[in-house]
Structure formats: C-alpha cells, structure tokens
Amino acid sequence: EVQLVESGGGLVQPGGSLRLSCAASGFTFSNYAMCWVRQAPGKGLEWVSVVSGSDGSTYYADSVRGRFTISRDNSKNTLYLQMSSLRAEDTAVYYCAKRGTVTTFYYMDVWGKGTTVTVSS
Amino acid sequence: EIVLTQSPATLSLSPGERATLSCRASQSLSSYLAWYQQKPGQAPRLLIYDASNRATGIPARFSGSGSGTDFTLTISSLEPEDFAAYYCQNRSNWPTFGGGTKVEIK
Numbered sequence: 133e134v135q136l137v138e139s140g141g142g143l144v145q146p147g148g149s150l151r152l153s154c155a156a157s158g159f160t161f162s163n164y165a166m167c168w169v170r171q172a173p174g175k176g177l178e179w180v181s182v183v184s185g186s187d188g189s190t191y192y193a194d195s196v197r198g199r200f201t202i203s204r205d206n207s208k209n210t211l212y213l214q215m216s217s218l219r220a221e222d223t224a225v226y227y228c229a230k231r232g233t234v235t236t237f238y239y240m241d242v243w244g245k246g247t248t249v250t251v252s253s
Numbered sequence: 254e255i256v257l258t259q260s261p262a263t264l265s266l267s268p269g270e271r272a273t274l275s276c277r278a279s280q281s282l283s284s285y286l287a288w289y290q291q292k293p294g295q296a297p298r299l300l301i302y303d304a305s306n307r308a309t310g311i312p313a314r315f316s317g318s319g320s321g322t323d324f325t326l327t328i329s330s331l332e333p334e335d336f337a338a339y340y341c342q343n344r345s346n347w348p349t350f351g352g353g354t355k356v357e358i359k
Contacts, residue, residue, distance in 0.1 A: 169297075177289075177297065177340050177350040191346045194254075227296055236302050238344040239287045241309075243296035 134158035134242050136228045141247030148218050148251070154211040154228030154244055161185075162206040165231040167240055168213050170224035170249075178224075181213065182231070196222075218251045225249075255279055255343050257351035265359040272328040274354045276341035281321045285344035288317055288326045291353075292337045301326065303344070331356070 140152040154166070168180040181192045181202040190202050201214040211228055225248050229240035256279040266272055276286065284304040289297040299308040301317035304324055314329045328335055336358050341351040 176353045177291075177342075179342075179348045179350065182346065193347070232299075232302075235306070236299070236308070238285070238346075238348070239299055239302045239342070240289075240297075241299045243298070245296055 134230070136230065136242060136244035138226065138228045138244045138247035141226065141249045143250045143252065144218055145253050146219060146251055149214070149216040150218065150249060152213040152215070152226055152228075152247060152249070154213075156209045156211065156228075156230070159230070159242075161204075161209040164233065165237075166202075166204060166211045167229045167231060168202060168211075169227045169229055169240065169243075170222075171227070171246075172221070172224045175224075180226070183211070215249070218249075220251050223249060223251045254347070255282070255345070255349055257341050257343060257349055259339075259341060259351035259354050261354060262352070263355045263357060265357050266331055267359045268331050268333055270331050272326075272331055272335070272356055274326040274328075274339055274356075276319075276324040276326070276351050278322045278324070278343065282324075282343050284320045286317075286319070286324050287342045287344065288315075289340045289342065290335075290337050291340065292334075297340065300339075328356075 137155045164185045167182040183202045199217045203212045225246040227246045228244040230242040232241040258277045288301040291297040305317045
C-alpha cells in the first residue's frame, strides 16, 4: 500500500524554525517528485514546494522562498521541509504529496494525512 | 502567476441531483487542469487530471470537461459521500489552486 506519513509539526514562536518529515512507503520513492502543500485553518489549498525525484531540482512558492527548504533522502524514503523565520501566516496543516508519472506527472496522486504547524507567541 | 477562480463558492444540492462546478483560469491552460476532492478532516484526493481523465478508482459519475480558460467538473448524481470541497489546480512546476467550491447538502 502506498503511504505517506508526516511528522514534526507543533507550536513554534514567530521567527522560529521547524523541520517537517514525510516517511514514504509502498512505492519506489526516488522515482517520483514530491511536494508540500499547506492549508490554513478554514482556507483553501496552497502549494508550497516540490523536489524532483531525478536531479533534485527544487521549486518554491513566492510566499516561502528564502525561508523554507525542501529536501529528500532517497536512502531513507523520506521527504523534509525545513522552515525558518516562521510567521503567523505559516500556520496551517502541511500535507506531503507524491506527484504522478507520465500522464499525471504534474499532479498529486497520493497525499499524507498532514501535520499541523502553529506559529504563535 | 495563473489565477484560478472557482464558482460558486458554495453549492447546495440534494442527493441524486447533478452538480456543476466551474473553474476559470486567468490565462489559457490548454487541457492542463486537475480537480481534487477534500472531505472535512481528510487529505485531498485526485479526481480528474488533464481536464477530463478520471484518476484511478474514481467513479464514472465524476466527469471533467473544458479547455483553454474554462473548465467544468460535473457530478452526474450526487451520492452522500460526494458532499465535500472541490479544488482545481493547474499543471505547472509552480501550481496554483482555485479557492474551492463546497458542495453541501440542501
């Protein structure tokens, strides 16, 4: 069974840092691009970042570029999101998602259950 | 940046009725648009990709259409489990999501 399990969320003060992890299983992790998508309380979905499976290329939303870093460890089948200089507006559920292959390459076909990040003093 | 505008924000319908959801893009997407379903407290699920292709395991009552800037998700006959929020997303290395349409029970 294909599965993604996020961890690392919690309460952090403004200006602080946090690292999220996403453990993948049930598929060949290194073959797929992986994303982070967030959802603020009561709001819609916002794409955050993606890292390719092949060459490690990374892309970021303007709202997090320069503050967040996406990375992956293919030997551990794990995706990471290092978040720094956190702001109240970063408060959200953070989902890890797998991108598809060939016809669904740019779409997210498997999602984790999410981990909650709260930025507050 | 491509802006996706979904309408209506809320759709109130009864089980068995037909639901028609709209997603309009600020510039042409060709056929490169997806639809996701999200139930309360759950992660999103991919329904439709490239405007009209159902993802694996998605029932035939869900269909997508459109190209260019105007896209539609149709649920032919609402089942109780279909009452949820729906989001569109463009195909890009910097994707955006629409603001969502909530389909609620009338």
